[in-house]
Amino acid sequence: MKKIVIAFVLVSLMTMGIVACSRDGAPTVSSSTSPVVAASPTTPPDTVHMDDEQFVQKSIMINKGESVTLIDDVSTLHVIANGVWQSNGIPLYQEEPGAPSVQLQVQDKGSHQIGPFTTAGTFHFYCTVHQDMSLTVIVQE
Ligand SMILES: [Cu+2]
The missing domain is CATH 1.20.5 (Single alpha-helices involved in coiled-coils or other helix-helix interfaces)
Known part of the structure; x- marks a missing residue:
């Protein structure tokens, strides 16, 4: 007991x-x-996350003069450049007038800024590694 x-x-x-x-x-x-x-304790404005093979969001709207921060949420390597993945599965490198020239690698949960975007308009970026991984940046006046 x-x-x-x-x-x-x-x-x-x-x-x-x-x-x-x-x-x-x-x-x-x-x-x-x-x-x-x-409201957004960990995600500052103008941030786009990337997972294994995609941008988590397909487009982002920013104001003229701002930059976009790309954040790799995983350890996967992404190589981002100006251009788009076409519907036929072939990438098209194109540096649109007024777009910042982008050629960068983001990996190992790192982050990288693209910009600033000094011209209003719609600009396209893609990952050269992952098919259909595309991001549209819409810059407002
Ligand atoms: Cu990628």
Whole structure:
């Protein structure tokens, strides 16, 4: 009988310890996710993420003079250049008038800025490694 009581007390103490720990952690968590920063705590504006073989979004709209930050969410290598993947599966390198010249590698969860875009218009970029991985940047006046 004594052993059972001791075991019960031990379990109770352990449970209390866990509850105490989680209570200690709670205020820290809630303060770090305050409404002020909740809008976009990790993603600055004008950011496009990339997964294994695609831009997570196909297009982005920015204002003239701004740049776009490409973020590689995985370790996959992406080689970004001016141009598009055509519907026949063949890439077309084309540097559109007014577009910043882009020829860059992003890998290992790194990030890279393209721009600034100093001319209003619609500009196309593609990944030379992954078929159909294309991004359209729309620059507003
Ligand atoms: Cu790619």
